Amino acid sequence: MNPPSTRQDSQVDRTSANGAPSPLEIHDLTVAYHKKPVLYGIDLTVPAGTLVGIIGPNGAGKSTLIKAIMGQLPATSGWVRIFGQSFKEACTRVGYVPQRESVDWDFPVSVMDVVLMGRYGRLGLFKRPRLEDHDIARACLEKVKMLPFASRQIGNLSGGQQQRVFLARALAQESDLYLMDEPFAGVDAATESAIVMLLQELKTRGKTLLVVHHDLATAKDYFDNLLLLNMRLVAFGKTADVFTQEILQKTYGGRLTILSEVADTVRRQT
Amino acid sequence: MSAARPLLLGLLLLIGLTVLPPEARAERISEIKKTTFAESAARFFTLRDPSLRNALIGSVLMGISCGLLGSFLVVRKLALMGDALSHAVLPGVAFGFLWNMSKDPIAIFVGATVAGLLGAGTVHLIRSTTKHKEDAALGFVLASFFALGVCVITMLNNLPNAQKSGLDKFMFGQAAALGDQDVVLMAVVTALVISVLAIGFKAFALTSFDAGFASAIGFPTQLIHYTLMLLLAFSIVVSLQAVGVVLVSAMLITPAAAAFLLTDRLKPMLALSALFGMAAGAIGSFLSFVGNDMPTGPLMVLAGSAVFAVALLFGPRHGIVARWLRQRSRSGRTRRENTLKALYHVLERREFKGDDVSIRELAEQRRETEVEAKQLARELVRHRLATTNDSGEALYLTPAGWQRACEIVRNHRVWELYLTNDAQYAADHVHDDAEKVEHILGEETVREIEKRLNYATHDPHGKLIPGLADLNAAPFSGRRGARATGYGAHS
Ligand SMILES: Nc1ncnc2c1ncn2[C@@H]1O[C@H](COP(=O)(O)OP(=O)(O)OP(=O)(O)O)[C@@H](O)[C@H]1O
Ligand SMILES: [Mg+2]
Numbered sequence: 001m002n003p004p005s006t007r008q009d010s011q012v013d014r015t016s017a018n019g020a021p022s023p024l025e026i027h028d029l030t031v032a033y034h035k036k037p038v039l040y041g042i043d044l045t046v047p048a049g050t051l052v053g054i055i056g057p058n059g060a061g062k063s064t065l066i067k068a069i070m071g072q073l074p075a076t077s078g079w080v081r082i083f084g085q086s087f088k089e090a091c092t093r094v095g096y097v098p099q100r101e102s103v104d105w106d107f108p109v110s111v112m113d114v115v116l117m118g119r120y121g122r123l124g125l126f127k128r129p130r131l132e133d134h135d136i137a138r139a140c141l142e143k144v145k146m147l148p149f150a151s152r153q154i155g156n157l158s159g160g161q162q163q164r165v166f167l168a169r170a171l172a173q174e175s176d177l178y179l180m181d182e183p184f185a186g187v188d189a190a191t192e193s194a195i196v197m198l199l200q201e202l203k204t205r206g207k208t209l210l211v212v213h214h215d216l217a218t219a220k221d222y223f224d225n226l227l228l229l230n231m232r233l234v235a236f237g238k239t240a241d242v243f244t245q246e247i248l249q250k251t252y253g254g255r256l257t258i259l260s261e262v263a264d265t266v267r268r269q270t
Numbered sequence: 271m272s273a274a275r276p277l278l279l280g281l282l283l284l285i286g287l288t289v290l291p292p293e294a295r296a297e298r299i300s301e302i303k304k305t306t307f308a309e310s311a312a313r314f315f316t317l318r319d320p321s322l323r324n325a326l327i328g329s330v331l332m333g334i335s336c337g338l339l340g341s342f343l344v345v346r347k348l349a350l351m352g353d354a355l356s357h358a359v360l361p362g363v364a365f366g367f368l369w370n371m372s373k374d375p376i377a378i379f380v381g382a383t384v385a386g387l388l389g390a391g392t393v394h395l396i397r398s399t400t401k402h403k404e405d406a407a408l409g410f411v412l413a414s415f416f417a418l419g420v421c422v423i424t425m426l427n428n429l430p431n432a433q434k435s436g437l438d439k440f441m442f443g444q445a446a447a448l449g450d451q452d453v454v455l456m457a458v459v460t461a462l463v464i465s466v467l468a469i470g471f472k473a474f475a476l477t478s479f480d481a482g483f484a485s486a487i488g489f490p491t492q493l494i495h496y497t498l499m500l501l502l503a504f505s506i507v508v509s510l511q512a513v514g515v516v517l518v519s520a521m522l523i524t525p526a527a528a529a530f531l532l533t534d535r536l537k538p539m540l541a542l543s544a545l546f547g548m549a550a551g552a553i554g555s556f557l558s559f560v561g562n563d564m565p566t567g568p569l570m571v572l573a574g575s576a577v578f579a580v581a582l583l584f585g586p587r588h589g590i591v592a593r594w595l596r597q598r599s600r601s602g603r604t605r606r607e608n609t610l611k612a613l614y615h616v617l618e619r620r621e622f623k624g625d626d627v628s629i630r631e632l633a634e635q636r637r638e639t640e641v642e643a644k645q646l647a648r649e650l651v652r653h654r655l656a657t658t659n660d661s662g663e664a665l666y667l668t669p670a671g672w673q674r675a676c677e678i679v680r681n682h683r684v685w686e687l688y689l690t691n692d693a694q695y696a697a698d699h700v701h702d703d704a705e706k707v708e709h710i711l712g713e714e715t716v717r718e719i720e721k722r723l724n725y726a727t728h729d730p731h732g733k734l735i736p737g738l739a740d741l742n743a744a745p746f747s748g749r750r751g752a753r754a755t756g757y758g759a760h761s
Pocket of ligand 2: 099
């Protein structure tokens with residue numbers, strides 16, 4: 001039933017105008033849970049040094065897209081290239097902030113331990129964190145103003161503080177491409193604007209960021225590029241171009257009902 | 271937890287004493303049986319006796335590997351996995367025995383490991399091909415493999431020419447039946463567990479905490495998971511003789527669960543859990559030795575549960591007793607501080623003329639009976655916050671008492687002012703909140719608030735806020751007739 005993998009297609013030109021491979025290129029990506037597709041034929045090329053907001057209704061597949069980019073969900077078809085490589089090859093260049101619900105808050109780790117985990121990708125499976133890694137972790141905690149909490153167990157923090165710790169962990173990864181799933185969830189306004197400043201600073205340093213965001217009111221101020229998603233990629237481009245009544249209506253106004261009907265049929269028949 | 275350890279040993283010893291068999295029976299068992307408890311303890315724990323040495327070493331090794339791996343099961347919320355795996359190995363034990371109709375440790379080890387992995391594989395298969403989640407799959411595998419094992423073992427025992435197989439020992443464990451080869455196998459497995467966990471600690475910790483992130487940074491999470499499961503299968507299999515199929519999961523979970531109560535870091539948790547596992551194993555097999563060769567498994571598990579109970583009761587931070595004590599001392603302090611505050615109010619109302627407060631004045635201020643007021647006064651005296659005259663009717667604050675009284679009143683009024691000024695509370699809403707907060711505000715916070723309030727001198731109700739000069743005033747004896755001056759007066 002599954003169409004043959006089209007990974008060979010990746011030989012096609014995937015470099016941007018100036019010759020350097022794009023941080024993220026997605027070609028005809030379809031992702032399914034239990035044979036039921038939730039993302040259809042996504043095509044996307046993100047230029048380097050952009051801050052992209054991913055918006056769309058609940059269940060639009062935003063988290064799914066991020067997981068698929070990281071190869072955590074198998075693609076039914078299509079491929080993803082990161083800096084011209086597969087995710088496995090480029091994974092040390094990708095930083096990740098998971099959606100809050102996926103974390104076990106009772107786990108016996110301290111804030112510092114969590115941020116140090118950001119260094120593990122570079123250290124590999126067996127090397128222990130060195131002094132230098134501790135310094136970097138501490139600096140990242142300082143950036144999100146969480147240094148005073150370094151020795152707390154993570155469950156003993158407020159939701160917004162926890163979010164900042166996970167942001168610090170992503171910073172500690174020192175990546176070139178960041179994937180963040182709702183980093184603003186449960187964060188107060190002051191912290192939110194501090195995080196936005198941080199993201200913009202990363203962008204000016206040439207990093208590429210994809211950030212899932214839920215608040216339409218602030219989306220157009222925070223991000224210079226928007227990706228509107230609802231099972232399909234509805235639009236991707238400069239905020240000024242895509243943040244229009246018509247496109248928002250297409251993204252949020254009613255599901256793409258035919259697509260979801262077909263998805264259900266596909267699932268029933270296989 | 272340093273405080274809990276002696277307590278723990280004491281409790282275990284107590285349990286040991288209560289299950290001591292009557293003297294007469296002990297003599298009947300065999301001529302090597304000893305006469306007193308101390309003698310048998312010495313005999314067991316000094317490794318003098320080669321036949322007992324295996325039992326002790328084996329149980330300790332088992333405790334270490336089970337405690338270490340159990341910690342990962344607990345933090346991964348896979349407690350049921352230990353149960354399922356341990357039941358799943360039983361048919362493997364039987365088939366390993368069938369191999370050459372003897373209790374060859376290697377054959378049984380191989381058979382049991384294969385069966386355990388088959389069980390784990392079946393769980394995985396059910397979970398990935400049906401809509402069942404892990405729990406249902408685990409329950410199903412546990413029961414059906416165990417049932418098969420019980421059937422095969424019963425058949426084996428019924429064979430006419432089977433020498434007394436001793437396979438029933440695998441059900442509830444018998445540490446005394448451990449042979450040299452068994453112990454060597456246990457040592458190898460324990461060494462393997464320790465070294466693999468030490469080398470890959472980072473990877474095991476990360477995948478347990480956040481598997482999504484682990485795979486995002488390129489860690490092979492599946493491989494790591496199955497490595498853990500393989501180690502688990504190994505140590506379950508070598509533990510079977512000592513603790514038995516039915517209860518080995520308790521040896522995995524109980525020490526780890528107790529350790530989890532005592533710490534919120536993974537490494538200390540592993541260390542404590544291994545320690546508890548060792549203690550439970552050694553004590554269980556010792557009790558079995560003095561206890562008429564009772565099955566070791568249940569005794570080890572009971573010892574482990576006693577450890578858990580001690581951790582639950584006496585854990586220094588989250589223990590029930592510690593929490594109760596903290597609560598008590600906090601409420602005692604709050605009560606004393608409220609008495610001090612009442613004394614301050616009495617003095618303040620008569621504009622600090624005279625420094626003695628009678629019991630009756632205190633009782634009126636607190637709207638209580640004089641008997642109660644007297645009790646409060648005695649408590650202050652006990653804590654050197656006040657003194658009484660000979661008749662016990664008049665109360666004088668000591669310098670320490672005066673200072674604390676000023677602090678409390680200052681905290682209260684500063685906080686009220688802060689709430690009304692900066693947090694826009696209505697003036698009549700703030701009193702109850704301040705009643706609680708006054709006892710917990712730190713000096714630093716108060717100074718910060720004072721700064722924000724521009725060192726205001728009066729609270730929202732127009733009362734003077736005691737200032738620093740009042741707190742640090744010269745010895746109290748010199749204060750007769752002095753009055754609180756307010757912070758502003760000195761700045
Ligand atoms: N583990 C899963 N198994 C089956 N279906 C899933 C699973 N996770 C998500 N889905 C389905 O996939 C679709 C997309 O889910 P996804 O989590 O990507 O949405 P989202 O855009 O991140 O939503 P939210 O804004 O609520 O986070 C939803 O219809 C959801 O029901
Ligand atoms: Mg989501």
